[in-house]
Each structure stands twice: as structure tokens, then as C-alpha cells.
Amino acid sequence: MPDAMLDRLPLAPPPGSREITYVEAVREALRQAMAADPRVFLIGEDIGVYGGAFGATAGLVQEFGEQRVIDTPISEAGIAGACIGAGLTGMRPVGEIQFMDFVTLSMEQLVLQAAKIRFMFGGKASVPMVLRMPGGSGTGAAAQHSESLENWFVHVPGLKVVMPSTPYDVKGLLFAAIYDGNPVIFIEHKLLYKTRGPVPEAPYYLPLGRSEVKRAGRDLTVVATSNMVPRALEAAQRLAGEGIEIEVIDPRTLSPLDDEPILASVKKTGRALVVHEAVKTGGFGGEVVSRIVESEAFDYLEAPVRRLAGLDIPIPYNRTLEAHAVPQVENIVTEARKLVRGEY
Amino acid sequence: MPDAMLDRLPLAPPPGSREITYVEAVREALRQAMAADPRVFLIGEDIGVYGGAFGATAGLVQEFGEQRVIDTPISEAGIAGACIGAGLTGMRPVGEIQFMDFVTLSMEQLVLQAAKIRFMFGGKASVPMVLRMPGGSGTGAAAQHSESLENWFVHVPGLKVVMPSTPYDVKGLLFAAIYDGNPVIFIEHKLLYKTRGPVPEAPYYLPLGRSEVKRAGRDLTVVATSNMVPRALEAAQRLAGEGIEIEVIDPRTLSPLDDEPILASVKKTGRALVVHEAVKTGGFGGEVVSRIVESEAFDYLEAPVRRLAGLDIPIPYNRTLEAHAVPQVENIVTEARKLVRGEY
């Protein structure tokens, strides 16, 4: 059950929103949560005076001190364990893994400990914690700094997985994650950090497990995550010019997945395309496709359900190859057009 | 490109097969490979005088010595790294992770190093290695000793994933894995170790990336992996009594996945059910379902494609709950019947 603190927060949106960036939304949620609740603290590598590799925590150590904004040695298993132990004993830790790739060093703690403790202990303990991490490619950081591993976590019962695409969603979902009462993997995207959007200044939360229709359309249902949401929306605009109206749905919480709006949309459009940056094989797209074809929406399908995702390769360093490794707006436009026109 | 050693091996099956167990097939492949090739060695926890937690390496240290059957401290990242470094420099290491769960401690080495080194180095290096590990539940070992994490590896380009269901497949696929030239995750199942089947005594190999139709049928295509294969075959027998003929396909290699036989089968049966022990959400089933509905087989579907998989929970200790957590023969029979009779 979510923390009592949530009751004190309004369900979005309160008045007074202004434009800030995605990374500022992360920082604002963290600052407001820390100011309101002494149980909330931050821990990670270079999150203090450095402000975090992407600046998410800039200024927070000056505001809250080194006791609550804790710089760690390079010990990702230790960071995860620190969050687990603190959460188990009454705190509300928010850890940062500098790049999602490095969470490969925290998997035992997250998967065998955080995700299972409550169940293994008969429901008598809980592990409230948030582990933030930036995923994705596009910065030329190459194969070991560009992973999109969200489906690993989706595949682990006991964990929740949040992957916001807008500053507004970031702030509301981060508050919800901090007070969810479960271990939450909060996946940000490097390329989204500098994107802007309207965000209410006051604290608010958006319940986990609610997909959102980011754009309505009648011809095709596009389920997109993270950085693929703005790309899908741009593709939608271009297609609108051709008279093709696609509906763009952002799950926002990958686990638990709210598939209702997705299924409802597919019943309406009869066509579906799932778009994510992670490599296609074994990815989250398979889950969405399966939810669709296992459900009654199957009977409404007028075309095969398709996935548009990262190529099955590590992310190359070369700029051109890197761009070709993951879906771009053009690719979405092309795939969508094919499905709508029945050219497959 | 596979190692030259493979040319010396016959493509199965050579004559002279007799019944041995699944775990004996593992041991026989290891022994014969080590006897034939000084580059092959074993490394893992308690694989020497103890013979391995499940006896897979029993007797091998006596035969080949402690230099080639290496007992390690409890250091799973070190074991993975030892295989990578040895493979990179001309050896053919076969590592053992005592329980698949513990591979959560090796993920950085496997995913960021083994899987990517060749690509990151422009194809100028290769990492031939095999990492064996027993997965699955059913022994009462509870949540931290019963994982089925195969889809994590399927989601990582650069790795191959093998998951045999019979002694015959074990021996042939293990030889192929050792000489494949790539990092191969070789997933065994605890409950299959004692199962028996015909296995040729002489060395042979079965090419990776070939699915096999384990039983032909006209009414429903069942794609099952590992321990779900014998269960699906038993379900098939029961259903045959009702006049329902299901076709059972075992991918054997999950990555790269040979989907041709699967798609061909679905075109024939018009119905598909994917069965695996791993938890359903985010699992390998999603990949198989997607391959089907993305392909031309979609047009042949007469019913929704369904997944029958582990419940989205950690594996409980209690015997009854544990059994209910993963698909049993009855569950397969019921699901198959529903799909064939159109009762969904």
C-alpha cells in the first residue's frame, strides 16, 4: 500500500505550471520530497558537488548536506544494497546508477533481494526504494554506456518499472515511486534530459500503473516508450499531413503495465505498432504484442501487430551507425504507413 | 565462424546410442571435449572433488586434474571474467554457475564484456566460452535458487542461448556451444538432470539455431522450452486420447531463434500456445508470440496466440505453492483444449 505521505499530495495537476526541462523535473521532485520528508535521501556516484553525471542532483548537496546527498565509491552493488537496507528499516532512499549499463553490477541485490524480500518474508517486510538511472543511446557513448535494459526488470515480479517521457510525468511519477512502498526502477533517458514541458510547481503525484494516450487517432495504435514517445508524436504529425491519424500511447509504467487503454485503442484502430529503443529480440515489445493478441482485441486486428525497435546489435560508436541502430522518426513514419496502407 | 574442431565431429547421429541421463550427457560431452582438446577446461564452484552441486562434473577432476577442472572461490563475476579472458586468448573455457540465480552477479561481465567485445573491437577479437547453469524450480529451493532468467540473455545481442530438454540434445548442443566461437549461455534444468534418453556414445554435435519438432500434430502448435517440453509431450499424449493432436516444438536454441519451423507449424495448425516456466511478464513467450503475429503466419491464425508461463511471483518454498507457480501438465492440457475448442 502506498505511503501515507501520498495522501498529503494532490492528484495532479495543481495550478501554476511553467516550462522546465525533464532533468529539472527530476531535481524538483527530489528537492520537494526531501524538504517534506526527512526519510528521503539520495545516494549514488558523483551526485554531490559534481551534481550527477547529467546534473539531476545539482545543488541538492548544498541544500541538504552530505548526510542526505551521499556520494559513494564506485560500488554499484553497494549502492543497491544501501537502498534496500535503508528502505527495510524505515527510510525512503532514492539511489542513482550513473548509467543504466552499470546496473548490471546491482542485479543480485535488486532481483534476488529487493524484489523478493517481501514475498520471501510472507509479506511481513517491505522494501520502499527508488533506483534512478539514465538509459538509452544517442550521445556517442558507445556500447557500454547506451543500454536499454528495462525489460529485464519488467521480467522480475516484485519490482515496478517506470519510464517517463515528459517533464510533467517525471515529477508526478517520481513522487509516486518514492512513496509506492515497493522497489521501483525509475528509468530516465539521456536525450530527454534537456527537453522542456509544462510542470506544476507544487508537489503532485501521478499513480503508477496508468498508461496515457498522448495523442488520439483512428488509424493505428502506436505504443511507444521513453524517448520513442516524442519521436512517435513527431511521426504522427507528419502522417497527419498524409491523412493518417495514429494514436500514441505511452505506458509510462512498464510494470505493472496498464494495458486497458492499449487494448481499447486497438479495438478502435484494428492495427498496432510497438516502438522502443531497446533491441527488439526479447524486449518489452513482445509483452505488449502478446497482451494484444492474447486478448479479445485479437478479433479486431486488421493487420499483423508489429514491433519497431533497436537493431539486435550493441550500440556502435560511430555517429551514423549509432543513429541507424535505433528507431528514428522516419522509421516510425515508414512502418506506420505500411501498416495503415496494408503494405506488408 | 565455428571452430575447426567441429569439422572433425560428425553431424549427429553416429551409431551406438544407449540410454543415459541428462546430467550424464553433460558430463560425457565435457569429458570427450576435454580429452580431444587441451584448450577446453572447466571452472566453477565445487566442480572438482565435490563433482558440482548436481554432479555434472563428477569424476572429471580425477581424470583431468585440478589445472583443467578448477574449483573457484565464491566469485561469480570472477568466474565469468575467467572464461572471457581465457576465451579471448585461445582457450575454450566452460564455466559453471552453480544455480542460475547467481548469474545475477556475473551480468556486467557477460553483458557488457563477453557479448560486446567482438563488436566493440570491430570484429577483430572473439570470446569463445560456454557458461553452464541450472535453472528452474521444483526442488523446494525457494525464491533465490529457482530462477528462470533465459530471456535476459536472449535480449542481449552477442550472446547465444541454448536450453536443451533431452540428453541427446544436451550432448550435441554442448559440443556445438564449446566450438561455436561466441559466448554461449547453456541453461540446464534441475528437474531434467535425472531424466533418461538415448545418446550416441561417440562425440557429435547439433548445430545451434535449429528448432526441432518433438511431436507432430495438426490442431495446435505448442512451443515449449526446457522442462516444459516433456510436460507438453505428456499433455499431447493425454489430448491425443481426446482426439486432439498438438504439435510440440522445442526451439532448443533460444538465441538465435530458428522460427521457421514454428511459423510453418502455425500456418498448418492455425493456433499457437507458448509454454515456459519463467514468469510470463517480459518473458521469452513474448518473443515467440511476436514472431508469429508479425509474420505471414498471422493470416492463418484461427485463434488468439496464448502464453502459458510461470505466475508473476517469486518461487514460494511451500511445496504446493511452488507447484502452482509454474505450468504443470494439467495446465497445458487445459489451455490447449481451450484453444482448440475455441473456448477462450
Added chain:
Amino acid sequence: MQAFEKTHPLLVADWSEAQAREKLERMLLIRAFEEKAEELFALGRVHGTMHLSIGQEATAVGAASAMRRGDYLLNHHRGHGHCLAWFDSDVDAMMAEFMGKETGYCRGRGGSMHIANVEANNLGANGIVAGGLPIAVGVGLSIKMRRTEQVCLVVFGDGAANEGAFHESLNMASIWDLPVVYLCENNQYAMSMPVSKAFNIERISDRAAAYGIPGVTVDGNDLMAVYTAVREAAERARSGGGPTLIESLTYRWRGHSKSDKQAYRTREEVKAWQQRDPILRFAAALGVSEAELEQLRAAAQARIEQAVAFAEASPEPAVESIFEGVYA
């Protein structure tokens, strides 16, 4: 109590003879629990696996005795003894969990490797070697931030000291002066791996120097020695002095788990260690006679029988409840 004082002045300082006897009784209860667990397995009345701590009782009882109610325990796979030695432990709930019943500590979901008593801040055994070590960092941080006077005792084996988690945990606890007591039960083997092959150093406690913290090695079959070392470490931790690494030298009398041919060690070695039975040694220190000891042993066994009866009379978890506890 002449003989008494001679053998252990410390007992007088800290404990009444009655209290000291309770420690002896606790060790006997652990021994009886383990022997019954072994029997139930042999009879096929439990499934899964188990890791018996017969021979290591002094480390469990000595350590727990040095802690305060309200302190935290992070236990490991060979954890029956530590769980029974910890505050407010309930042998009925223990046995019920071991047998997978709804009345068990974990409602039958955890079993032998995951027994926890969260109400008493026993944060559970762990099926993963060194799995509790990173968690100890978080418990220590939490104590520091909540400014309570608690201490976290984390127990692990010699094998765990070669996992990367050991390194990260001790370093973090050291640089932040966390109130954590690291208790390494060196029972000479990690499954089949002898300490002599897994380490290239004399004492595991020597690794404390790599983190700039105190390290000490004690006779783990001497309850008072373990008690003294843990008490000192806990006091230092409580007063802001940071973590300590304690190596407790002991030996497991049984195989590693349910099936172990023990080809990696000799009968003689086992026999030699059995001569140092922690229970007999403490009984002697207390001046408890053979006859008395026999009575106490019988009482412990009787208590265990009660626990088995309780467990057997307890219901299995309901299948409908299978999804409970996955999420809060």
C-alpha cells in the same frame, strides 16, 4: 560458585549464573532443532535443502547475547542457530517455517534459507552468499540518519569473504563509520572449498586492514570469546566508532547441505573438531554436571518435539493466497 569464577570471571561481571545457564540452554535448543531438522529431512517430511549449524552454536548464541533488543540482524543460509539465538525467537514459528506452514515466520513462503523475524529486527537469513553484506550498509546508514542507538550485526561465512559484495560493503561501512558488526563464521569450508585454498592469507580478519577498521579472530567454539569480541565491536559501533570485522573460528559437523559425501575432508578432522564441542566446553565452564546437562538436553529436545507438533498441526498456505506479498 567457585569453579565458576575461576573459569570465567567475565560471566560474573555480566551474567548471573541463571543467565549463563540460559545461554547453555539456548545452544542445546539449537542443537536439538538441527538434529530434528536432519531427521525430518531423512524421513522426507520436508523438501528443499537446509544448512545445519551443529558445532557452531557458540558463535550464534555468543554473538546474539552481545547485542541489544532493537539491534538488527542480517543472517545467512546457515542461519537456524542465529535465528533461534536472536531476541524473541519463537521455535514454533521457526519449525513451522522450516516445514512450509502458514504459521511459519514467513507463512511458508521462505523456508530454511529465508527465515526472518521482522518484528524483532531479525531481517532474515539469506540464500545468497554475501547477499546480506550490501544490505548492512543501508541498515547502518539508516541507523545513522535516524540517530538511534542501534547496531547491525551481519553474519556470513568464510566463503562470503571472497565475494565482491564483501569488499564494497566493508569499504562503505568504514568510510562512513557505520554501526555494523561484521561476523565471519569461518567454519573452514565453503561447501567443498577449504579456506586454505580459497585464501592466500592466514586470517580472514587480516582483511580488516584493507578498510582501515579493527579486525579480530576468536575461538568460535568458545561462547564467552565470541560474546566478548562481539560486545566490544557492538559498543564501538554504538559509540560512533564504526565497523569491526570479527572472524569466528569454528567448524560444521555435518555436510554442507542435505546431500554431501564430504570427500573434501577426513573423518579424523571432523572428529578432532568434535572434541571441541562448544556446548560441552561451556557446560564445563559453568560447572554443569553430566547429569544436569542430560536433563537440559532432554528438555530442549522435548521443546523441539512440541514445535514439530505445532508445525504439523498447522495449516498449509492457501493456494488462493499465492499472490500475497509480491507487492506492498
Added chain:
Amino acid sequence: MQAFEKTHPLLVADWSEAQAREKLERMLLIRAFEEKAEELFALGRVHGTMHLSIGQEATAVGAASAMRRGDYLLNHHRGHGHCLAWFDSDVDAMMAEFMGKETGYCRGRGGSMHIANVEANNLGANGIVAGGLPIAVGVGLSIKMRRTEQVCLVVFGDGAANEGAFHESLNMASIWDLPVVYLCENNQYAMSMPVSKAFNIERISDRAAAYGIPGVTVDGNDLMAVYTAVREAAERARSGGGPTLIESLTYRWRGHSKSDKQAYRTREEVKAWQQRDPILRFAAALGVSEAELEQLRAAAQARIEQAVAFAEASPEPAVESIFEGVYA
């Protein structure tokens, strides 16, 4: 060469003056490469990130000079210098890789953090802190099993010494006497984390004792000191004496990577370390005059300009080749 012998008798022992000068030229080449890399970034002519080793040249050249052709190198993210210092290094292929071209060491797939020269047993830089340490265990085992006389040099930073991988790797190399030289470049910071906060010990090399292996700390800005320590460790490894942990005390003059305000350190501290420029120190030891040094510097820069020209004239990887190299 009077002044020469006085300052460094060792030079005479091992190297002709010409050979010694090559070391100086190699350091100058590294410095010039790094300065050009920085410039190309500033101009937006490369993307991604980079980790410059300006100020650390003596560690790279001193270490490589102590190894034999045929030995292995496992390098880390701050690896340009080590790659250029290693056997048969090709600055054109380096620069081309840095600029993502098909003619680069890794055909433009790897970039700054993954430059490898596999033909020369340079097994590559690594974007993961401590990522090369477990791999060193396998290389060491392989050498032992193949019974060659090779040695594996694995380079990492002070920050890497707090990863669990460090612990597992050094322990395994120690218990198996593997021919591995662990070279820890302690440049005082792991990104923004000062060694003084990340460790509770004086010297990182003190951790060698936790594994029962030799540990030594040297002045990393003194090429001869690094050379001497690495040569001794390599000889020990080659003769079956097992691994050594060497801590090389040095300092990075630039920020951690492309964007770093360096709020965690003072200008004064940076200036102070710049007074210990490894290049000027070695030049002085060799009795190389300012004028000569200027000539050599100009020559190095000219060579780098050539490399840039080569890289710029080189083709981009073909998009059709994008799937190449995923599998063997």
C-alpha cells in the same frame, strides 16, 4: 653522458640514450594526442566522450616499457596513453578510431573508450570501471595453461579499487599464482570522489596484504620509478611468483571527461601537481635541453596532425556493415 648517469644509473643499465629518448618522445606523442583530442572535441569534430591522461604519461610509458612484446594489456577508460605506449601502436589507427572511422583500430565501432590492438595483445580499453579486472584472471589462467612466458598487465584507476571485481580478481590471481601485474593509477580522484573520502587507508597498495601478494606504491610521475616497479613485478610473474599490486601516484590535469566544472578540487592543487610534469622531469633526467625538447614536442605534434589528416581522409563505416562483428 655525465649528467645522465648521475641522475639515472638505471637508464644506463637498461637503455641506450637513444632508447631513453624514445620514452621521452612517446610521452610527448601521448601529450600531443590528448591535446589534439581535446581540441577536436571543443570544435565539435568528435562526439561521445573522452578521458584525457595529460599528466599521467609517465605511468603509461614506464609500465609499457617494462613489458615484453607478446605480453597482454587490459586497459581502462583513461587509456589513450597506455594504448600509444604499448607495442606496435599505430597513432593513425588510434586517431581514426577516436574519430569513428573505418580505418580505426575498431573500425569506428568502439571509439575512445574501447580502443584495442588485438594483434599486439592489447586487449582493449574498457568503459566499465574495473571491467578488465575479472578478465585478467582468465588471461592469467590461459597463460598458465598454455605454459607460455607471457604476463598480463591490467591497468585501472583508484576508483576501480572499490569495485567488488577488484576483490574477486586479486584473490583469484593470488591463490592461483597467476602472472598478472595489477597497475592502479591513483590520480587522486574517481570523477569527483577524492581518494581521501573513498578509502579509509593511506595507500591503496596496502590492500595487497588482504590477498597475500606484494604491494608497492611508486611516484607515478617518475617514468623510471614506474618502470622499475613494473619490471620487477613482471619478472616475478613471469617466473611463477604470482601477481603484484602496484599503486602509481599521479594526477590528471584535465577534468574527468568532456564536461567537468572540477568543483571538487582547487586550482592550486592542480597547479602544484603540474609542477611535477612527468615529461619535464624525465627530460631533465636525460639532460635534454629546452630547445631540444621544443623540437621533439613540435615533431610529436606534427605526427599527430598527420594522424588527424589520415583519419579525416578515411571513410566512415558503411551502414550496410552495421551487423558485422556481433557474432563470430
